[in-house]
Amino acid sequence: MKPHTSLSVWTIFVAVLTFGITNASAQQVLLPPAPSAWTASLETVASTEDTSNGSSAGTSSTATDGSSTGTSSTATGSCHLFVTRSGHRALTRCSLTNFTPTTFSFFTHRFGLENQLLAAVDTIDGDSAASVTLEMPPASFVDALLTGDARLDLQDAAGSLMRGTFSEAETTITTFNLDGAQVIPPSDSLATGQCNVLVAAIPALVGIDCSLSTTTADTITLNAGTRGKTGNTLETFTIPVGDRHPTAWVPANSVLIQTTNSPAPYYLSVDTGTDAIRGQADGCRRNKYTLCLQDRFVITSEGDLGFDDKTRGSGEAEPISLKFGLLRMRGTNKSGLQMNTLSGVTAYIKNSCAALQTFTVQLTLNAGATNVTVRDTQTNLSRIFALDSEGKSSIVDRTTFLCE
Amino acid sequence: MTTLPSSTRGLIVGISALFLLTASDVSATIKQNNFPITASTAVIDGTAGWLGVNESSASGDCHLLVTLLRTKVLGYCTLEGGAPLTEIQLWVDGFDTPVFTTPVVGDGPFSFTVDPAPALLVRAFSNNSVKIQGHTIAGLEIEGPLRRPYGVTTFTVPVYAAEVVPPSDSTALAVCLVTILTNPSFLGVDCVHNLIDPQTFELYGGPARSAGQLALDLTSSLGETTVTYWQPLDNAVLIAMANDLTYLRMVGATENDIIRGQVNGCRTSASTVCMFGRFNVRAQGSPSDDSTRQFGATGELLAAPFESLIVATDEVWKTQTALFSLTGENEQSLLVEMSDGCSTGQGIALNIVGTDFERFDYFVFFSDLLMGYSDQLTTAGGYRLDRRLAYAMPCPPRP
Numbered sequence: 001m002k003p004h005t006s007l008s009v010w011t012i013f014v015a016v017l018t019f020g021i022t023n024a025s026a027q028q029v030l031l032p033p034a035p036s037a038w039t040a041s042l043e044t045v046a047s048t049e050d051t052s053n054g055s056s057a058g059t060s061s062t063a064t065d066g067s068s069t070g071t072s073s074t075a076t077g078s079c080h081l082f083v084t085r086s087g088h089r090a091l092t093r094c095s096l097t098n099f100t101p102t103t104f105s106f107f108t109h110r111f112g113l114e115n116q117l118l119a120a121v122d123t124i125d126g127d128s129a130a131s132v133t134l135e136m137p138p139a140s141f142v143d144a145l146l147t148g149d150a151r152l153d154l155q156d157a158a159g160s161l162m163r164g165t166f167s168e169a170e171t172t173i174t175t176f177n178l179d180g181a182q183v184i185p186p187s188d189s190l191a192t193g194q195c196n197v198l199v200a201a202i203p204a205l206v207g208i209d210c211s212l213s214t215t216t217a218d219t220i221t222l223n224a225g226t227r228g229k230t231g232n233t234l235e236t237f238t239i240p241v242g243d244r245h246p247t248a249w250v251p252a253n254s255v256l257i258q259t260t261n262s263p264a265p266y267y268l269s270v271d272t273g274t275d276a277i278r279g280q281a282d283g284c285r286r287n288k289y290t291l292c293l294q295d296r297f298v299i300t301s302e303g304d305l306g307f308d309d310k311t312r313g314s315g316e317a318e319p320i321s322l323k324f325g326l327l328r329m330r331g332t333n334k335s336g337l338q339m340n341t342l343s344g345v346t347a348y349i350k351n352s353c354a355a356l357q358t359f360t361v362q363l364t365l366n367a368g369a370t371n372v373t374v375r376d377t378q379t380n381l382s383r384i385f386a387l388d389s390e391g392k393s394s395i396v397d398r399t400t401f402l403c404e
Numbered sequence: 405m406t407t408l409p410s411s412t413r414g415l416i417v418g419i420s421a422l423f424l425l426t427a428s429d430v431s432a433t434i435k436q437n438n439f440p441i442t443a444s445t446a447v448i449d450g451t452a453g454w455l456g457v458n459e460s461s462a463s464g465d466c467h468l469l470v471t472l473l474r475t476k477v478l479g480y481c482t483l484e485g486g487a488p489l490t491e492i493q494l495w496v497d498g499f500d501t502p503v504f505t506t507p508v509v510g511d512g513p514f515s516f517t518v519d520p521a522p523a524l525l526v527r528a529f530s531n532n533s534v535k536i537q538g539h540t541i542a543g544l545e546i547e548g549p550l551r552r553p554y555g556v557t558t559f560t561v562p563v564y565a566a567e568v569v570p571p572s573d574s575t576a577l578a579v580c581l582v583t584i585l586t587n588p589s590f591l592g593v594d595c596v597h598n599l600i601d602p603q604t605f606e607l608y609g610g611p612a613r614s615a616g617q618l619a620l621d622l623t624s625s626l627g628e629t630t631v632t633y634w635q636p637l638d639n640a641v642l643i644a645m646a647n648d649l650t651y652l653r654m655v656g657a658t659e660n661d662i663i664r665g666q667v668n669g670c671r672t673s674a675s676t677v678c679m680f681g682r683f684n685v686r687a688q689g690s691p692s693d694d695s696t697r698q699f700g701a702t703g704e705l706l707a708a709p710f711e712s713l714i715v716a717t718d719e720v721w722k723t724q725t726a727l728f729s730l731t732g733e734n735e736q737s738l739l740v741e742m743s744d745g746c747s748t749g750q751g752i753a754l755n756i757v758g759t760d761f762e763r764f765d766y767f768v769f770f771s772d773l774l775m776g777y778s779d780q781l782t783t784a785g786g787y788r789l790d791r792r793l794a795y796a797m798p799c800p801p802r803p
Contacts, residue, residue, distance in 0.1 A: 033527075033531075083523070086496075086498075086524055086527060086528070087522070087523030087524045087526070087527045088499070088522075088523075088524040090523075118520065119520075136503070136522040136523070136524055137522065137523050138474070138475070138520040138521065138522060138523065139470075139474035139475075139520070139521045139522060139523040139525070139526035139527075140473050140474040140475045140520065140521070141523070142474075142523040143473075143474045143523075143526075211498060244498075244499075244500065245498075245499070320727065320737070320739075324737060326739075346739070346757045348737075364757055366755070366757050
């Protein structure tokens with residue numbers, strides 16, 4: 001090695017590395033930040049000494065001394081995890097039968113590293129509906145959720161174990177921007193906030209995740225009703241005063257689930273002690289099959305789920321940024337193989353309001369015949385595009401929605 | 405079928421092992437970066453920098469590395485002028501208390517580790533909403549925002565016995581992600597390994613299949629199953645790394661328990677994406693507002709590694725997706741999906757889609773480092789590429 005003679009190589013190396021970079025932020029994938037929910041079905045583990053060979057459902061467990069732990073072979077249950085948008089908190093809520101946990105332990109087994117204990121929380125006065133909150137959960141655990149490598153172990157006072165691996169729950173997420181002007185009548189509050197409401201119809205839980213400018217909020221209410229009007233309260237969430245990032249993860253009643261999973265109008269109010277702020281559900285509700293672009297347009301698709309299978313269904317939404325996302329078709333082909341590719345629709349909505357007073361919709365089809373519906377939640381105007389890669393209609397590029 | 409040299413077959417074995425280490429059959433619907441994350445206060449746009457406040461003359465730089473496993477954040481700060489620091493803090497915008505605080509003494513340089521790394525901090529790096537502060541007994545002395553730095557290159561390095569000269573008997577394996585920051589020169593090494601009772605870990609200067617000279621002793625960064633290292637790097641070593649002339653060497657409890665990995669080949673940088681540890685992919689094009697000039701698109705590998713594509717009994721496809729963008733906020737983007745169906749005997753498939761092919765052109769360049777094949781695909785003139793099997797990039801022979 002002759003470093004003093006390699007200046008030209010060094011120069012080329014630096015040039016290659018910096019080639020084409022004009023904007024550092026462009027290197028990042030901008031994701032619409034959102035909370036998430038995860039579910040783990042729990043099974044009893046045969047022995048507390050057996051921590052690496054999986055679980056054995058329906059068997060009596062024994063303590064390390066070999067004695068019976070008293071855990072019934074009928075112990076069953078599930079736990080549900082809610083991770084906030086910023087990642088500052090992870091709330092776990094369990095529904096268990098014949099098991100009273102005293103310790104929640106969170107593990108990962110990624111990249112060939114088995115049984116990495118990342119966090120453990122002892123419960124106080126635990127019961128079969130135990131819940132614990134992880135403040136500042138480890139990033140490695142939250143990352144492991146995404147790859148299906150996050151595990152929960154519950155231990156009771158006798159040392160018995162229940163275990164389950166988290167998988168993503170189907171949810172509907174709505175974003176609220178709150179201020180005093182939306183209150184009826186308008187309040188004098190200068191406070192502002194942004195909240196996300198996440199509803200998991202199964203197992204009927206609602207998660208609240210707010211970021212507020214005030215520390216005096218003590219109550220959050222979710223109400224039915226349109227903008228400019230008041231309506232019935234669907235749920236009240238009590239939050240600790242002093243928390244600018246309050247959260248809740250509680251059972252949801254059927255009316256709340258029905259309201260939040262439909263286009264029905266509803267709003268969120270935050271009581272700051274002396275006054276209130278309010279935010280209207282924007283109608284752009286994200287779920288497994290819905291893209292929400294520009295915080296305004298709902299895009300769904302319906303088409304062939306596989307390359308050679310004529311079964312039709314909804315495309316699964318995959319947001320890339322606030323303006324850009326995929327609607328992937330995932331199905332089963334004739335030979336029983338699950339299809340899971342980029343095939344589907346690439347959706348992009350350009351904000352041209354400054355120059356043209358319009359939003360421009362761009363759709364690119366990459367598979368079989370697909371119908372794409374774009375709905376403007378502000379005007380409730382919908383358009384359906386019948387795309388077909390066999391014909392001339394695989395790209396939509398000039399359809400516009402008015403800005404105002 | 406082409407007969408490959410033993411060293412190439414060894415590489416295939418190593419890469420296959422890498423696949424096994426990282427395989428996941430769960431579809432990840434939320435995108436995430438698959439590499440260590442770097443953040444820096446280095447001045448890049450006139451607004452960043454770790455600079456004195458409250459009339460302090462202090463200045464310097466901080467550089468941070470978030471490990472692939474997201475378990476740790478390694479930090480390194482320099483300080484010039486100002487008062488000696490007593491504490492370093494990391495803050496996330498919108499939160500009233502620091503997410504991390506560590507005591508320090510004196511004028512630096514300061515090394516620190518955030519362990520465990522909270523999800524709040526790691527997510528905030530990608531939103532450019534983290535700042536670092538240095539405090540003295542009297543209060544805040546210096547602070548600066550942390551941004552993604554320019555000039556970051558990452559290599560995925562399988563480390564295994566067949567690379568040792570002569571090959572060793574070790575059955576151990578390590579997978580290291582080597583991150584190089586060029587301005588200033590920094591080296592990050594982030595590994596998982598299964599070597600029992602590891603004794604030494606070193607970076608050597610030298611080409612593949614040859615013995616070289618010790619360049620850097622990394623032994624102090626060795627853990628039971630992981631390695632994490634983040635320190636300034638000598639320019640001479642950096643130049644050697646740029647020319648593929650360095651390798652990692654790890655030694656276990658016995659003299660035959662040696663593994664080695666050349667830091668070369670497929671690399672990921674701001675404009676180049678390495679897919680499946682084998683294909684270099686880059687793109688360039690013309691944004692719609694300037695059709696005469698072409699420049700490189702920024703690229704990033706997306707999603708969980710080796711996402712399951714097709715699942716059947718004994719048949720699993722894996723897919724990786726890269727996002728290239730010509731403009732900020734992914735306004736004009738190109739998605740490149742590469743699907744490895746080698747376990748099904750169906751080759752490697754390509755799939756390319758974009759946001760706006762009617763208005764702008766893209767040229768995508770593929771290089772197969774294993775088979776020495778290159779290809780160029782274009783989306784110019786609104787022409788769009790459908791999913792296709794790229795037979796020119798065949799599967800490697802099964803080990």
